[in-house]
Amino acid sequence: MTRPTLASPRPGGRPRDESRDHTIRQAALELLAEHGYDGVTMDRVATRAKAGKATIYRRWPSKIALVMDALTQFTEQTLQVAEADSMRKELVAFLSAFADLVGHAQGRIMAEVVSEMPRNPELRAAVRERMWNQRMTTSEGIVNRGIARGEVGASADPNILVEVGTAMILQRLLITGDPVDGAFVEHIVDDVILPYARGV
Amino acid sequence: MTRPTLASPRPGGRPRDESRDHTIRQAALELLAEHGYDGVTMDRVATRAKAGKATIYRRWPSKIALVMDALTQFTEQTLQVAEADSMRKELVAFLSAFADLVGHAQGRIMAEVVSEMPRNPELRAAVRERMWNQRMTTSEGIVNRGIARGEVGASADPNILVEVGTAMILQRLLITGDPVDGAFVEHIVDDVILPYARGV
Missing domain, CATH: 1.10.10.60 (Homeodomain-like)
Structure with a gap:
């Protein structure tokens, strides 16, 4: 075209x-x-x-301009999350897509980027500004819809999806090598994120 | 000597x-x-x-033998956690020590090791076997003492400290650059780990 x-x-x-x-x-x-x-x-x-x-x-x-443009387009396509009828479904959908991104075929891309970040301030800044802020926006959207539906209180942490969910996945990818599968995603959402979001 | x-x-x-x-x-x-x-x-x-x-x-x-020996001795000295009279105190003490380790003077050591792991299978295996398993043992000890004191139920996840706590700290260190300070450690323990450990 x-x-x-x-x-x-x-x-x-x-x-x-x-x-x-x-x-x-x-x-x-x-x-x-x-x-x-x-x-x-x-x-x-x-x-x-x-x-x-x-x-x-x-x-x-x-x-760096080429790499960041390629990465941003790639992750945006991969991490599209459709609105669903519950916060849980949206959390599972996003973290499943994130787990697919980092844990399967293209996982090495993200591992290589993360591994380059400590020594490359320009790349670090670009990842934070162009990729990480988008994750924060996704997280805020999911939490705000959860608040609007009455699933969680108005004081729920808007960064919850990223602060807890992606952290647990990245640690397995980068350090422990433990599996990042559907069961792990549901464990994160049901046992860690949702209790935290409900403020119990 | x-x-x-x-x-x-x-x-x-x-x-x-x-x-x-x-x-x-x-x-x-x-x-x-x-x-x-x-x-x-x-x-x-x-x-x-x-x-x-x-x-x-x-x-x-x-x-690799020298680097792993130096790293293991260094982290063992840094991450000693004394038994305390509550699970919360032990969790805060360990994660504060871990945050000091990765977030301050020597933080670059851990960032360099983590960044080398994706491309170096021998180092990856050594870190998992020699350093990560020690973290798991620490986590199990803290959770088991919490169970014995009746602070959490017997089904509490023994890996909780590592699976959630270190993950949240490492993500800030490696990716977001957000501060890893005492307030963040208490947030992790009080808002995320303890509610999860109590199974609410």
Whole structure:
């Protein structure tokens, strides 16, 4: 699919090729999973995506811009949560999607990003601003709908999903290696998050 | 202090110099904090500790053996928890020590280790077997004393301290950068762990 990009028209340039952009982003994610953050270079991305380096640099001014754009699009697609008729269903749906993201096929991507963060302040700031704040927004939405339905009190911590739920999943992924499966997600929601949200 | 080591007598060798061992371990930890796991080399450790490489290799056959020995001794000293008269006090004491460990002066050591784990199966296995299992043992002890005192029911999850508490602290350290202070530790214990342990 080829169409002009409304957001950033480039005078005199060819219309942006969205499928080309997708291929380049995908190449960056594959290299990240295979070789870690250090192993992602614009040269390798160009080779893998069969694209010219000039094409890549016209679209993304730096490696970090490309990696963060690819990651953000990828996680947004993966972590879409539809509104449901209960807070529990929405919590389980989100944490299941998060567990799939970090625990299965693409899990190595997130592990590589997290492992690069301590030594890379620019990446750390970008992950916090562009990816983590979106998780906080998701968490607030779920808790606020729970408050509106009367499932939890108005003082329920809006960050609960992230502060507790993703933390428990990430620790298993990054440290213990214990399974992150449906039973674990339901355990987090039923035994830890919901009692905490209800303020008991 | 120089004394023969009872655990591993070496026929014909000089008695092991414990203060020398300590200096070498300390050099490994400093290099880990400053340069990351890749930056720890036996050459650098030898220079920093003013020790011969042969001396180091006689004691530790490999870099990973030295790093894990240094880490294990360091965390054991830091994470000693005295028995107290309530489960809450013991939970707060342990998590405060853990927060000090990962959140302050030496925090970079743990961040570097965690960040190396995804790409280093040998280190990952060693951390899980030698460091994480000790945390599980600590958690079981605290929960079992709580059960014996009647503070929580007999079905309380023995892994609760680690599964929830350290996870919440590590996520702040590794990802969000939010403060890991006394207020956060009390929040974890009072709002999340204890309600979960009481099975409400």
